[in-house]
Amino acid sequence: MVKIKYLSIGVLIIIIGIVITVVLLPSEEKKVKKQFNLLSGYATKSPEESGFTLLQKMKNIGSLFDEQCELKAPSQSLSGNYKREEISSYAGSARSYFSQLDLRFYDFNIVFSEKGVARVTLTSRLTGKSVAGEQVDETRELECVLKKIEGKWLFSQIEVVEVLKK
């Protein structure tokens, strides 16, 4: 009876240990998600953002992308390969259209199709207010490809999926 009791406690401790390890250890999936969280943080804009913060965020956005990134968003007139610097400046000009901006990502589906390549399907939601005072609420499904370069997951392709086709 005592043996069973100690055995049960032992099994319980092992299960808790495994759960804690799985939750706390940074898996590749978590690292990929972290890049999206960083992008979300850098894209977000508050009305009282200073010029210095703006420049810092633009630079940081660029650092999340590969040297060359393919963008496929025909509805936004964006298609082709863009350099990291071009993406930074495009992000900067897009942010300047808004006085307030919030970008969030949901429903991650991450597949590691080959070593060092992550294919991510997710929903992005952009809410905010334009400088003209117009409310903005845009939701898109995105298919992204991230490549692991020098230990960092970098965006190398972003495609906007057409959910509704007029």
Add this chain to the structure above:
Amino acid sequence: MPIPNQIRKFFFPSFTPKFLIRIFLVALLAYLFFGYICIPFTIRGTSMEPTYHNGGFNFCWRLGTLFSEPKRFDVVMVRFAGSRVMLLKRVVAQESERVEFRDGKLFVNEREIEEPYVHYPCDWNLPPRQVEKGFVYVVGDNRSMPIENHHFGQTSKSRIMGVPLW
């Protein structure tokens, strides 16, 4: 005044193994039911006014379209990458049908369709287009905005998650 034993037991039950199992089962069933079968959601936006109002609360009943195809005039939920953010739209045409808007009036296969749920004035014009196989054509009830600002179009039936409960 002393609290009757039965009431005390109901509000402050003793943590017996039986009680813990019951709690676990109730939590599991609630998670499955509200996570996968009857998903709660809040309406954001005015695209379905006046049928559904901005800020309204409802449930996405997944069994509503699980065993039957969506029919014309059904209000459906269209998913993006998952179920966290969905679109609430009305089916106006089915696969192989030709859809067109002429001065705000909906035409399907060259026949004008009566839409009693559209209450606001509409001046949309959209050249005819055929709904592809495996797709349905969805539009919101509020067509008072310019056609470019309204999200509508054909979507794959596989994207339809269910129907609003009321």
